[in-house]
Amino acid sequence: MYNISKYNSPFKTLSLLDELNNWDSLLGLSRNNLSRTPAIDVVEDEKGFSVKADIPDYEKEDINISLDDGELTISGQKNKEEKEDTKNYIRRERVFSSFQKVVRLNEDIDIDGIKASLKNGVLDLSLPKKMTKKVDRKKINVE
Numbered sequence: 001m002y003n004i005s006k007y008n009s010p011f012k013t014l015s016l017l018d019e020l021n022n023w024d025s026l027l028g029l030s031r032n033n034l035s036r037t038p039a040i041d042v043v044e045d046e047k048g049f050s051v052k053a054d055i056p057d058y059e060k061e062d063i064n065i066s067l068d069d070g071e072l073t074i075s076g077q078k079n080k081e082e083k084e085d086t087k088n089y090i091r092r093e094r095v096f097s098s099f100q101k102v103v104r105l106n107e108d109i110d111i112d113g114i115k116a117s118l119k120n121g122v123l124d125l126s127l128p129k130k131m132t133k134k135v136d137r138k139k140i141n142v143e
Contacts, residue, residue, distance in 0.1 A: 037099055038074070038123075048113075048128035049105060056121035057097075063123065065116055067109060074123065075100040 040053040053074055055063065063076045077098040105127065113128040 036097065037101055040074075040101060040103070042103055044107075046129075048109070048126065049107075051103065051123075051125040051127065053101065053123040053125075054121060055099070055118075055123050058118075058121070060118045063118065065125070067105075067111065067114070067127075070105050070107075070109075072103045072105055072125075072127070073100065074103075074125075 038053045038055045040051060043050045051072065051074075055076060058076045058078060062078050063074070065075075066073045075098070079096050108130040110128045110130045113126075115126045117124050
């Protein structure tokens with residue numbers, strides 16, 4: 001004997017507005033706070049670290065960089081309130097955004113030698129390692 005039941009298709013017809021509303025969930029974005037973590041590259045060599053972070057649409061005033069106990073924190077916040085009463089927005093999400101990225105560096109960094117620049121949406125950090133004096137071999141006499 002066969003049972004017949006109604007088939008619920010996973011694909012249903014949505015209006016354009018429904019599609020736009022569901023787009024956030026497909027991208028993994030929250031409607032209340034757009035928080036995107038930037039893509040970064042960290043390269044280490046004998047002299048130090050080079051960090052590049054993609055942060056388009058941010059100005060240097062929007063970015064904070066700190067180094068605390070070996071943890072490099074790169075964060076940014078854009079909070080521009082623009083009053084435009086002449087436009088009839090259906091949806092507005094590009095006004096506020098923020099990010100924070102923390103990278104653990106397992107070396108002592110020369111704080112005075114850190115350099116940062118922002119060009120074409122790419123943050124470029126240079127973090128030189130503290131150079132310790134290389135001690136030549138020395139024989140120590142016991143008295």
